[in-house]
Amino acid sequence: MLKFYKKAFIFFIALLFITSSVGYLSVKTTFLQSQLIPKNTSIFPWHTQIGSDAEDGGQSTVNIIDSLFSLNFNIKVSSSVQYPVAMTELVFEDKTGQWSYVDFSRFDSISFSAKCEPENVLTFALYTEDDQITNVDDKRSYRISTSYFSCDQKWQDFNIDLTRLETPEWWYKWFDHELSKKEYNLQKTARLSFGSTIQSPKDVESxxxxxxxxxxxxxxFFLYAFAGLFACIWIGSIVWLHREYTKALLSDLKAKIQKDRPLVAYQQLTMEPQKNKEASTILRFMATEYANMDLHLDTMVQEIGINRNKINEILKNELGYTFSAYLNKLRLTEAARLLSTQKSANISEIAYSVGYKNVPYFNKLFKLEYDCSPKKFKDTYLT
Known part of the structure; x- marks a missing residue:
């Protein structure tokens, strides 16, 4: 059995390592994280573009300071028009540098750190294609979905839910679109922007x-696939290990029974004639009387006329057992034989038949001898 336990231990450690490694990769793949800034870490190529109210006669300005390692820009919102606008956009592009849609449908939020000087209320906007309205040549025809955040001179962390952005009412009015149609298509995202709001400071550089x-x-998908696959692998492994355990146990028990069985019948002796005669008497008596529940060392002394010290001495020298140990060996060996051949007999019947009055005591001795309970032994042998 030791060989099986070593094999099972190595198998278990290997399976645990593989499960942990694949589980880690599955969790990492399940919880997506994609960097947009700094620019060299982004999987989506993009370039910056400024937007303002200049085309509507306004005087708002935008000046980009850095767009490689962060998005750092100055805006000056003019009060010369009713609805001033100043913003910086990240326009997505393909490998050739031409604008292109990107698929944000796998993502549900966007996070960033921001600071503003002076204090400001800004807008985050996502521009996506609307099947009924968008004209690729008209920048304003993209559906605008927005969220707002306020910032000051200290760095703050923000997290915006991409699935719950709001489209401003003026966009619906501009394109005569129903207010109830709030869905937007993250699979076709053209750009995103950070810019001013009606509450941004006016005529001041920010x-x-x-x-x-x-x-x-x-x-x-990856986490569910991992759970399903490795649940099957672990269940299959447990079933396989149980079968291997049963095979190893059966082999071990057969070898043990084969080794112990000759003790029931006879033991070849190497003593002088007188001692040989006494030993034969002892072995013959125990081989025929071991199933007697009332058999004790004292009753044996009375029956065969050999004193108790002599009995123990002969058994110890010839077999390596004391009287009690050898008696248990005989009983348990016969019990094992009956368990392996008598399908209809129950554990209690066999325990009584080999000389035990106490079934729990028999179970305890049997398990110590064969490393398994009588029931497990019987089930293994007769399966």
């Missing part, structure tokens, strides 16, 4: 600094 812009999402 600095806006955005850092560590990241997309977050969840794709449960």
């Amino acid at each position: 600095n806006i600094h955005i850092n560590n812009l990241q997309l977050h999402g969840r794709d449960w």
Whole structure:
């Protein structure tokens, strides 16, 4: 059995290592995280573009300071028009540098750190294609989905839910679109922007600094696939180990029974004639009377006329057992034989038949001798 236990231990450690490694990769794949800023870490190529109210006659300005390691820009919102606008956009592009849609459907939130000087209320906007309205040549025809955040001179962390952005009412009015149709298509995202709001300071230059812009999402397929696959692998492994254990146990028990069985019948002796005669008497008596529940060392002394010290001495020298140990060996060996051949007999019947009055005591001795309970022994042998 030791060989089986070593094999099972190595198998278990290997399976645990593989499960942990694949589980880690599955969790990492399930919980998506994609960097947009710094720019060299982004999986989505993009370039910056400024937007303002200049085309509507306004005088708002935007000046980009850094767009490689962070998004750092100054805006000056003019009060010369009713609805002034100043913003910096991240326009997505393909490998050739041409604008292109990107798929944000795997992501459900975007996070970033920001600080503003002076204090400001800003807008985050996502521009996506609307099947009924968008004209690729008209920048304003993209559906605008927005969220707002306020910042000051200290760095703050923000997290915006991409699935719950709001489209401003003016966009619906501009394109005569139903207010109830709030859905937007993250699979076709053209750009995103950070810019001013109606509460931004007017006619004052403001600095806006955005850092560590990241997309977050969840794709449960990998985690579900991992759970299903490794549940099957673990169940299959347990079944396989149980079968291997049963085979190893059966082999071990057969070897043990084969080794012990000759003790029931006879033991070859190497003594002088007188001692040989006494030993034969002892072995013959125990071989025929071991099933007697009332057999004790004292009753044996009375029956065969050999004193107790002599009995123990002969058994110890010839077999390596005391009287009690050899008696148990005989009884348990016969019990094992009956368990392996008598399908209809129950454990109690066999315990009584080999000389035990106490079934729990028999179970305890049997388990010590064969490393398994009588029931397990019987089930293994007769399966």
